[in-house]
Structure formats: C-alpha cells, structure tokens
Amino acid sequence: MAIVLPYFGAGGGEHMVSRLAAHLDLSKVEAEVICIFGEPQNNELEKKILEHGVPIKYIGKGKGFSSAAIKRLNHELSEFQPDVVHTHLSACVYCAEWVVTHNVKMLHTVHNMPAFELIMPKKVVMAAMYRCGKAIPVAISHEIQALTQSYYHLKTTPELVYNPVDVSRYSKLEKKKRKNFTFVNVGRLYEAKNQILLVKAFEKILEDQSDTDLFILGDGPLKEELETYLKEHKLTQHIFMEGNVENVEQYLAEADAFVLSSNYEGLPLVILEAMASGLPIVSTDVGGVKDVVTDNGLLVEPHSIEKFASAMMQIKANAEMRKDFSERSKRNVMQFDSSIIAQEYIALYEKYARLVKH
Template identity: 35%
Template sequence: MKKDVKRKRIVFLIGSMRRGGAERVISILANHYAKINWDVDILTLLDSKNDYKLDNRVNVISIAEEGKSRAKQLPTWLTAIRKYISINKPDRVVSFIARINIITLLSCIGLKQKVLISERNDPRADGRSPIIALATRILYPLAGRVVFQTQWAKECFSKRIQQKSLIIPNPINVELETLKPSKKKEIIAVGRLVEQKNHRLLIRAFKVVHDKFPQYKLYIYGEGHLREELTGLIKELEMEQFVFLPGQISNIHQKMAESEMFVLSSNYEGLSNALLEAMSIGLPVVSTDCAGSNELIRDGENGLIVSKESEKKLVDAISHLITDEILREKVSSGAIADSKNFRKEVVLKQWVNTIESL
C-alpha cells in the first residue's frame, strides 16, 4: 500500500488582491501552483477584496481588522502570520512589497522558514519612511531570496542583500489574437490617478499637442484620489471634449489596440505593467525617464524616453510620433520584439525556478 505523499504548500502575503502589478503576479503564481497540485493560500493584510480570477483551489485569507489603523493592526498581523506558519508549516513563503516584507520577516524570526520577498517599486522614490528604509536593510538579509524588478532597485541596497537577490521582470499576459486593432486618433495612458503617475504633466502637455493636432483625444484609464483635481484641470484647460477619465475597465488591452500611442508620465515606477502590455501590442510608446522605463526603452528604437517633468520634451516626443510614420513603425516593431522577453510563460519559469530553488 502506497504511503500518502504530503502535498506541498505555498503562501503569498500582500496587502490586498485589488488591481495592481504585484497582485497580478501573485494571481499568476497562485494559479500555477494550484494547477500543479500544491496547497495555495494568499494572506491579505488590508482587506478581503479580490479583483483577479483565481483557481477555486486558491484560498484567500484576510487577516485584516478593517476600520483599525495600520499601526493598531500590526500586533494582529504579526501574531496571525506567525500562527499560520507554525500550524501550516508551508514549504515556501512569498511576500510582496516593502512593508509587507518587513512584517513577514519579523513574523518568521526563529521559525526556520524559507522566505522569498520581492520589492515592487523604486525604493528611493516611493515615499517610504526612514524607519521602513532602515527596516528593509536590517531584515532583508534574513530572507532566502530577494527579487527585484530592475537593476536600479537592486543597486539601492547593500552588497549583502544584492548577493542573495536576482531580477525578475513583470510578466505580461495579453491575448493578442483576440484584439481588433483599429488605430484611432487617440492617445492612451493607464495608471492610478495618484501623484506618482503625474497625469497633470500629461494633461498639460496634451493641451499643447491638441492645439497643433486638434483631431486627437486623450484617454487616461484608472482610478484614484486625484480624480476631482484632474477633472478640474481638464475643465480649466477647456479640454472636456478631448481628455477623458473613464476609470478602470476590463477590456483595457482592446482600448490599447485601438489607440495610436501609449504615454507613461510617471515620476517613478517599479516596472510599469501597462507600458509592457502596450509594447507587446505594438503601440509606439513615450515614457518619462523613470526607473524601469530607462532600462527597458532604447530611445528611438523601441520607444521614446523624455526627462521627467519636462512638459516641452513630452510635447515634442508625442508630436514627433504623430508626424513621423516611419518612426512609429520602427519603435512599434522594436517594442514587439523586445516584449517577448516578458511573456507570461517566460517570466513564470523564472519565478518558479527561484521559488523552488530556495
């Protein structure tokens, strides 16, 4: 009689499973491990929301005490994570985002647990407090592996941390065969309506572009606390008929396929999923010179890159793509070729090899 083989277990830790780059990567990894018959749990610290299609064998477990401040929830998080690990003894613990990484590593002290953590933004620009920055430097060496999205993010940390780290980019999962390209005189941007994305710069730059090319419209997809302010700016510039904030939509890839170009105006990024998706679709892209983009974009070859917060340079780049069809075709071809390195199956293999080699 065969002895039952104990199923392997993996747990992912994140704030929530709302839409975002880290959350999307977790959804892909969780579904993969469920498919190969691991027990899969996702612990969420902030709320129980989930915006992703997960295998029905994936358990999303909220340990949030909604309504309480994060500071007041900290003891609960530490206790709940430690209790979960002590009882379930997962084969792998995978944590995303600096604050969650810190809490996870603190919870695992003394448990001899295999922990992999991942940084998901620009560590020098994402607004983390000095306490958080110090905690990452003290605690990250306790992890078995540290995953970064870019060389820049990796170099923000000590040699000791870098020695146990590697770079894995974001996976893109665009079903190209289902898209119906119909290039309209539209420019598209995708990103939360927050300071980081600097949509003010894009809206102001587009006003100048529109004065020269009045047939064009701008669509900025995403939600955030700056909606009212950005709506006011659009009204102030008298651009209500030409600049639109449609919110979050489910068919964003189709909207990209219908557009003439994609623009990323961010002050900083980890590595923009939307930028990678636009490139895989073959959209000519313009991006500010932020971390991630400046390692991905070869100016004039697979996109255009401009200085952060330079309205004139952003206007010039957009205008250049509008007027130069040969350049549009060149950067489009370059973008499609380079985006193959970010396909879901390629990046998933890197993650799986990293997780299972711990």
C-alpha cells in the first residue's frame, strides 16, 4: 500500500503519517510513502520512516499545476502497484486520476473539519470520488466523522481511526517542575488556534496570581501581533513565546497543565502528546477533543475568555484534581499509541484490498 502526502512540514497530518509509517508491521504490509511536493527535508519525520524500513519517493511537484508531476506520480503508483492508496491532506486530489483508472480504493484521512480541509475545486473532486465509491473517508474523531458524512451527503458512515502518538517518547521523561506554576500551549500561531484568547485569559490569572507562567510553542502569521500584545501589556515576564522547538516533550515534562484555545480542530496531536506526558488538560470543546479529554481535563466553550480563565484557575487551585487528571491522561492515552493505531489502519487496508479483489 502507498501512503501519499503533499510534503513533510511541521503540521499534524505530517506527524501522523510519520508515526503511522514508522509503526506498520512490515510482515503484514509492503508499504512506501510518496511525497508529492519538494525534495527530501532530512527531518525527524522522514528519518523515522526510513529507519523503520519504509522507502520514501519524492515527486518534486513544486508550486502550481504541473502535468509532468502528475505523470510522475501516476508512473510511481503504477510501478509500485499498491492494493490501497492512503492519502492525506491535498494529496487525495493528485492521486484521484490513478485510483479511478485502476481497480484500487483510496482511503483518505480527513484531518480537519471538511469545510476547511480543501479548497472548493478539490472538494468537488473528492465529492465525486466518495459518491462513486472510489474513495473512502477515514475520520480522526466522531465529530469529524459526522461532519464529513453530512458535508458530502454520504449514505455510509466514514471509517473512524484516531490519531497516533508515540506514548513512550513523552512518558519516559522525568518530570521536572519549574518554580512557578506552568501552563504550556503548542500550536501554529494563526487564527484557528486563537492563542490571543489564551493570552487574555492568562492575563486575568496574573491579576492576583503572579506565581504563574505560560509557555507558547510554535510559529506562524500571528507571531508579531502576539508579541506586540505581550509587550504593550507588560506580560513578557510571565508569557514566553518559544517559537518552533525540537524538544516539545521536554517542555511538556516541565509543565503543570496543558492548554488549547482553538476555534476548531480535527483531533490535535498535541492533546495526545500532553496526555502521554501525564498532564491535565484545559481546552475549548472543539472537534475531536471531547473524544480524548473525558475524565482527564476541563472543556469550555470556544471564544470565552472568562470561562477559559476560570478553568485554568480551577486547575491551578486544585492539586488533587490535577493529580487525578494526570493519572487518567496517562491511562487513557495508551489506546492511541502509534503501534495500536497502525494495526487499525492495517485492518482497513486489508478490508478494502479484499473488497476490490472480490
């Protein structure tokens, strides 16, 4: 089977592909990863895949439409002859021609709300692929599953497989608490993640509790706006914008709680990473967060600074609650370990390979 993605960037979809490919049981499946855009990045995501013994092929499409790149992709798929093509993000559209002309099914993991996943022309292509049964959507949460079925008017319920996390990478680190109570947030700095709400909620906490810090890990288009706000409101001694870091797990190990203030989500990998680190969670109730934050954190409605601040203060004030949530996070996350999720995907590959053969 072929796993196809657009590029090896820093997003959740790319991390998911790396974890999946690096945990496939190669005695059960022959696999290769195809990257449509660009050349090797020599980053950690690629290295994990290659070290596991799964090859990566690069199509080198570049920006804009390229019929030559599509031809190279079709040639690579024809050379490999997969029984199933497993696509991610916009890679689904580029694989559509080959899948339609071969006796093969496409499994497409829907990483986000379907209204935001693809631009309109690509949504039209995928709607046609779903209707004719050549593509099968795989949702990463119950909400994404329901939204995908409704958005594309599907008669059958999409498959459901949660995102994977390498539990041992986060659970094995020794917990080293900082002097001040520490919240940590991880995510790209853009509107959907709504870190400005998080900053304003944290600002309320600082009004009478100065023994508290917030670390924000990530980069993006709202970086300058956030930095300006911190300076103007004299928050730089308690809110630290660290940018993109390689050692996210170390920051999680040194935190007391994880916070996520998104407007919408699919199923954020960072929530699972925080759970593997044994952290209690405070998050907006969006996307698939409610699927994994059950008895191990507090969920609040999106867009409310006051309610988010209240939940953060509740977590900070109640040590017994934090201890309970921490133990439950460590227990609950085990079902999302990469090795288990890889087995679930192998079961889907086998299921849809058998369907086309019969």
